[in-house]
Amino acid sequence: MGRWDHTRQLLRIGRPAETGGDAPVEPFDDWSRGPDRGPRSMRCRSICIASGKGGTGKSSITASLADLFRHKGRALLLDADLGCANAHIFHDVHPDHSFADVIAGDREVHEIVTACAPDLDLLPGGSGVGRLAGLQEYELEMIGRGLTRVEPLYAYLLVDSAAGLSRQTVAFAAACDQTLLVTTPDVTAMTDAYAFLKVFTRQCEALGERRALPLLVVNRAANADEASQVGARLQEVTRKFLDRRLEVLGWLPEDRAVFRSTQQRQSVVAGEPDSPVAQALELVATKLEERLQGEDGAGMGARLEAMSTRERTPRRA
Numbered sequence: 611m612g613r614w615d616h617t618r619q620l621l622r623i624g625r626p627a628e629t630g631g632d633a634p635v636e637p638f639d640d641w642s643r644g645p646d647r648g649p650r651s652m653r654c655r656s657i658c659i660a661s662g663k664g665g666t667g668k669s670s671i672t673a674s675l676a677d678l679f680r681h682k683g684r685a686l687l688l689d690a691d692l693g694c695a696n697a698h699i700f701h702d703v704h705p706d707h708s709f710a711d712v713i714a715g716d717r718e719v720h721e722i723v724t725a726c727a728p729d730l731d732l733l734p735g736g737s738g739v740g741r742l743a744g745l746q747e748y749e750l751e752m753i754g755r756g757l758t759r760v761e762p763l764y765a766y767l768l769v770d771s772a773a774g775l776s777r778q779t780v781a782f783a784a785a786c787d788q789t790l791l792v793t794t795p796d797v798t799a800m801t802d803a804y805a806f807l808k809v810f811t812r813q814c815e816a817l818g819e820r821r822a823l824p825l826l827v828v829n830r831a832a833n834a835d836e837a838s839q840v841g842a843r844l845q846e847v848t849r850k851f852l853d854r855r856l857e858v859l860g861w862l863p864e865d866r867a868v869f870r871s872t873q874q875r876q877s878v879v880a881g882e883p884d885s886p887v888a889q890a891l892e893l894v895a896t897k898l899e900e901r902l903q904g905e906d907g908a909g910m911g912a913r914l915e916a917m918s919t920r921e922r923t924p925r926r927a
């Protein structure tokens with residue numbers, strides 16, 4: 611049995627659909643004017659890659675998903691690890707500007723868009739600016755407003771999240787159409803993954819929204835059994851304490867190819883496409899795309915802007 615078939619069998623999912631390759635993406639209409647799409651609907655689908663604990667593999671996974679999704683449609687990668695950004699490293703670019711300039715009032719969001727690869731652009735997060743990790747609501751609102759301008763130009767928006775449970779981090783996830791929650795088999799990472807689910811659910815409910823739970827991805831698993839045990843344990847606590855059903859999207863093996871590719875400043879799907887982890891990432895991307903198909907995005911920028919406006923508007927007694 612080939613490695614590809616073997617991986618697919620371990621994940622118990624079907625053969626990936628043929629993709630359209632590098633077909634050019636047509637520029638989109640102004641989404642706010644679409645007569646039958648409604649005012650809060652657009653073709654750009656947003657996906658946040660999050661985790662409670664740091665170092666679970668969010669940036670590595672996002673870099674690979676960006677390289678896979680850009681072949682499905684024009685993609686934008688948003689580095690939401692503001693202040694400790696490193697998404698640019700995986701694509702070997704050296705951005706001149708970042709969200710630090712946007713927050714300083716020197717640049718608009720569309721002015722920091724940095725080309726990474728064919729059909730892939732980056733919104734750089736900025737490094738070494740501690741204040742970016744704790745933005746004010748009006749600053750998040752400003753980012754949201756700027757995003758509404760660039761989003762319609764893309765088919766996919768991938769958000770590389772910061773670790774942790776800060777309001778800002780969870781707000782980025784809650785503003786996206788879909789969130790991937792990354793955990794490793796470490797008990798500390800699993801505990802923090804559950805904490806993320808809890809805070810995410812509460813924050814969405816506080817905004818009056820019952821959103822779909824994030825989809826779980828188990829990274830750095832030794833084998834399929836270990837990954838399925840991790841998934842089952844998190845599903846159990848989520849059912850018991852949140853009364854919600856957690857879906858496991860897939861798992862990725864522990865694979866030194868991730869490290870080697872990062873050292874070469876590229877994603878593992880670009881650097882070592884035949885490695886077990888790259889092939890498992892392809893399956894995760896395929897499943898994710900299936901989940902997003904047939905649904906328009908709600909507009910991450912518009913959601914972020916609306917959420918932040920609501921938060922800073924005093925509520926009536």
Ligand SMILES: Nc1ncnc2c1ncn2[C@@H]1O[C@H](COP(=O)(O)OP(=O)(O)OP(=O)(O)O)[C@@H](O)[C@H]1O
Pocket residue numbers: 661663664665666667668669670671691771772773829830862863864865866868869872887
């Ligand atoms: N499947 C894997 N196999 C082996 N090593 C991996 C795997 N996934 C990630 N790593 C390694 O784990 C480390 C952390 O990865 P990464 O920076 O992507 O995590 P992160 O969640 O973005 O971290 P942070 O929370 O600091 O942003 C890196 O050294 C990376 O090479």
Ligand SMILES: [Mg+2]
Pocket residue numbers: 668669670691696771
């Ligand atoms: Mg990271």
